[in-house]
Amino acid sequence: MKKIPHTFTIVFALIVLAAVCTWFVPAGEFIRESITVQNADGSTAVREVVRNNSFRYVERNPQTWQVFSALFDGFVDKADIIIFILMVGGAFNILNNSRAIEVGVMAFLRRVLRLNRFRFFKRLGVENIIITLIMIMFSLFGAVFGMSEETIAFVIIFIPLAISMGYDSIVGVCMCYVAAHIGFAGAMLNPFTIGIAQGIADLPIFSGLEYRFFCWIVLTAIGIAFVLWYANRVKRHPEKSPTHKLDSHWRQRSEEQQQNPVRYATPPVAWVMYGLLSLVLAYCAFAMPTTAIAVGGGEASLPILPVLAVLFVASGLFALRKSVHFFILDILFFTICFLIVGVLGYGWYVKEISALFLAMGICSGVADRQSADDIAKLFLAGCKDILSAALVVGLASGIIFILRDGKIIDTLLYALTRSLAESGDITSVGVMYLFQTLLNLIMPSGSAKAALTMPIMAQFSDLIGVSRQTAVLAFQFGDGFTNMLTPTSGVLIAVLGVAKIPYATWVKWVWKFILALIVIGFLLMLPTMFIQLPGF
Numbered sequence: 001m002k003k004i005p006h007t008f009t010i011v012f013a014l015i016v017l018a019a020v021c022t023w024f025v026p027a028g029e030f031i032r033e034s035i036t037v038q039n040a041d042g043s044t045a046v047r048e049v050v051r052n053n054s055f056r057y058v059e060r061n062p063q064t065w066q067v068f069s070a071l072f073d074g075f076v077d078k079a080d081i082i083i084f085i086l087m088v089g090g091a092f093n094i095l096n097n098s099r100a101i102e103v104g105v106m107a108f109l110r111r112v113l114r115l116n117r118f119r120f121f122k123r124l125g126v127e128n129i130i131i132t133l134i135m136i137m138f139s140l141f142g143a144v145f146g147m148s149e150e151t152i153a154f155v156i157i158f159i160p161l162a163i164s165m166g167y168d169s170i171v172g173v174c175m176c177y178v179a180a181h182i183g184f185a186g187a188m189l190n191p192f193t194i195g196i197a198q199g200i201a202d203l204p205i206f207s208g209l210e211y212r213f214f215c216w217i218v219l220t221a222i223g224i225a226f227v228l229w230y231a232n233r234v235k236r237h238p239e240k241s242p243t244h245k246l247d248s249h250w251r252q253r254s255e256e257q258q259q260n261p262v263r264y265a266t267p268p269v270a271w272v273m274y275g276l277l278s279l280v281l282a283y284c285a286f287a288m289p290t291t292a293i294a295v296g297g298g299e300a301s302l303p304i305l306p307v308l309a310v311l312f313v314a315s316g317l318f319a320l321r322k323s324v325h326f327f328i329l330d331i332l333f334f335t336i337c338f339l340i341v342g343v344l345g346y347g348w349y350v351k352e353i354s355a356l357f358l359a360m361g362i363c364s365g366v367a368d369r370q371s372a373d374d375i376a377k378l379f380l381a382g383c384k385d386i387l388s389a390a391l392v393v394g395l396a397s398g399i400i401f402i403l404r405d406g407k408i409i410d411t412l413l414y415a416l417t418r419s420l421a422e423s424g425d426i427t428s429v430g431v432m433y434l435f436q437t438l439l440n441l442i443m444p445s446g447s448a449k450a451a452l453t454m455p456i457m458a459q460f461s462d463l464i465g466v467s468r469q470t471a472v473l474a475f476q477f478g479d480g481f482t483n484m485l486t487p488t489s490g491v492l493i494a495v496l497g498v499a500k501i502p503y504a505t506w507v508k509w510v511w512k513f514i515l516a517l518i519v520i521g522f523l524l525m526l527p528t529m530f531i532q533l534p535g536f
Contacts, residue, residue, distance in 0.1 A: 010503055011395045011487050015070050018399050018442075019063040022406030027060045030410050052456065055414040063406045070398025078397045081149060081490045084350040085390045086383045088153045089498070091361030093382025094375055098368040100328035101157060109164060127165050131231060132224050134158070135179035139220045141340075142183025146190040146446075148483075148491050149350055150339065151177045153357060155498045163250045167231050168241040169499045170509060174227045177495045178484060182223040185480020185517070186216035193446040193479055197472045200450055201458040208469045208535030215473075215524050222520060226513055242509050243501055250500075264323040270367040274316050274327065277363065281309035291345040304341050308334065328364045335360040388497055393490040400488060403442055413439065413453070425529060429466060429474060432457060433522055436478025444489040446479045469536040470528045477521035485514050 031054035075082060095101065112130060115121040121129065138154075141147035159172030187194055188209050198207065234241045241247070285306040292301050312334050319326035335356060342348035342356065365375040403409050436453065443449050454475060461471040483489050487503060496506055528536050 015067050015398050018402040019067045022408055023062045025408040026057055026411055027407035028057045028411035030054050061407050063402050070401055071395050073401040074397030075394035078393050078490050080350045082390045082393055084354045085494050087354040088357050089386030090379035090382035091357040092156045094361035094365040094378045097378050098328050100325040103325040104329045128228055134175045135224050138176050138179035139183035142180035143187040143216050144189050147180045151180050152494045155495050166235045168234050168243050169247050171231045173499050181484050182219050186219040188212045197450040197454050197475050200454040201468045210534045242505050266320050266324045267369045270324045270327055273367045278313050281312055285309040293345050324367055331363055392493045396487050396493050433474040433478055436475050437482055440479050440482045441486045444486055467536045473525050481514055481517045
C-alpha cells in the first residue's frame with residue numbers, strides 16, 4: 001500500500017507547481033477601477049472591480065526563490081485565521097479538561113436513545129435523526145450568514161459525538177463543516193457571496209430568493225442523504241472507514257475518559273463565576289436593550305440580549321444545582337448564541353469570535369477550580385496540539401501569492417472567458433459555471449472572486465441572452481462546492497488539522513461527492529434559462 005504524502009508535502013508541491021507555471025503561462029493583468037456598491041444592510045461600500053475589455057499582457061515575473069517565502073507571505077495574509085485557530089484550540093482545551101463535553105455527549109445520547117422505545121423513532125433511527133437535525137441547522141447557518149471559519153470550533157465538539165455513536169471522524173466533520181458549506185453553496189441570504197455578487201451585477205440585493213431557497217433544499221437534502229448512507233455503512237463495517245486507524249486518537253481519548261469516572265460536584269467558585277457572568281450580561285442587556293438583526297434585505301430590532309441574559313440566569317441556576325459540568329456546557333451554549341447574535345447583529349468576524357471563545361475558555365477553567373497557571377498551561381497545550389493546522393493554513397495561502405506575484409491569475413481568467421464567446425447558450429452557462437468552479441480551486445475567497453469575475457460575467461450573460469441571476473448562480477455554486485476540496489482553503493485545512501484527517505485521505509473520500517454536487521448544480525441552473533422564475 002502506497003504511503004499517503006503529508007499535507008505539508010502536498011501543499012508545498014502545489015506551490016512549486018504554481019511557480020513552474022509562472023515560467024510558461026504568459027503574464028497579464030486587467031485594469032481595475034473602484035465602484036460603489038450596495039451592501040446587504042443597505043449601506044454602500046467601495047469595491048475594486050475589473051474594467052471590461054481591459055486585459056493586457058505584461059512583462060513576465062517568473063517565481064523562483066519565492067517558493068520559500070510563500071510560507072511567510074501566507075502567514076501574514078492569513079494571520080487572523082491562524083490566530084483564530086490557535087485561540088480556539090487553546091480555549092477548547094481548557095474546556096475539554098473539565099470533561100464537560102464528555103458529560104454532555106453521554107447525557108444527550110442517553111436521553112435520545114430512550115426514543116428507541118417508540119416504534120416510529122426506532123424505525124427511523126435515532127442517530128439518523130440527530131445527524132439530520134444538526135446538518136440542517138449548520139446548513140442554515142451557511143445559507144443565511146455565510147458560516148465558514150466558525151465551523152473550526154465546532155469540529156472539536158461533533159467528532160467525539162460521532163465517535164460515541166459508533167461512526168468516524170469524517171461523519172463528525174460532515175455534521176458541521178460539510179453541512180455549513182453545502183448551505184454556503186446553496187445560500188439564499190449570504191452577504192459575503194450573494195450580496196456582493198448581486199451588488200456588482202447591478203441586481204437588487206437578495207433578489208431571486210425563492211428559487212435559491214429551492215436550491216438550498218435540494219442540495220441540503222442530497223448532502224444529508226449521502227452522509228446518512230455513509231454513516232450507516234461505517235457503523236455496520238467500521239473497518240471500511242478510511243479514518244478507522246486514524247480515529248484511534250479519538251477512541252483512545254474516549255476510553256481514557258471512561259476509565260476515570262467523572263466526579264459530579266459544584267465548587268463554590270462556580271457560583272461566583274455564575275454571579276459575575278450574570279452581572280455582565282445584565283449590564284449588556286441594559287446597555288443594548290435591542291439588537292438590529294439584518295437577514296436578507298430586511299432588518300428587525302429585537303430585545304435579544306435581555307432575553308439571553310434572563311435565560312442564562314435561569315438555566316445557569318438549574319445547571320449548577322446538578323454539576324459544574326452542566327454549568328460549563330451552559331457557558332458553551334450561550335457562547336454559541338452570542339456568536340450568532342454577534343455575526344448577524346454586530347458584524348463580528350474572527351477577531352471578535354476569537355475573543356468570545358477565549359473568554360469562554362477562561363470562564364470554564366475558573367469554574368472548574370483551575371488556577372491561573374493551570375489555565376495558562378492548558379491554553380498553551382491546546383495551541384500546541386493545533387499548531388500544525390495553523391501552520392498549513394499559512395502554507396496553503398502561499399499558493400495564491402505565487403500565482404498573483406507571477407501575474408498569471410488574470411491570464412487564466414482572460415483565456416477562459418474568451419472561450420465562452422464561441423459557445424451556445426447552454427454550453428456558455430456550463431463553461432461559465434466550470435470556470436467559476438476551477439477558479440475557486442486557486443482563489444477560494446468569495447468576495448475577491450466576485451469583484452474579479454462578476455463585472456465580466458454579468459455583461460457576458462447580457463450578450464448571450466441569459467439572466468444575470470444565472471451568472472450569479474454560476475458564481476455561487478462554483479464558489480461553494482470546491483471549498484470542500486481545494487488545498488488553498490484555509491478553513492478546510494484547519495478543519496482537517498483539528499480532526500487529524502490527512503488532506504489526501506479527505507480528497508480520496510470526498511471527491512466523488514463534490515463531483516455529484518457540481519453536476520447537480522449545473523442541472524439546477526438549467527431551469528433559469530427556460531422558465532420565468534421570480535427575480536430571474
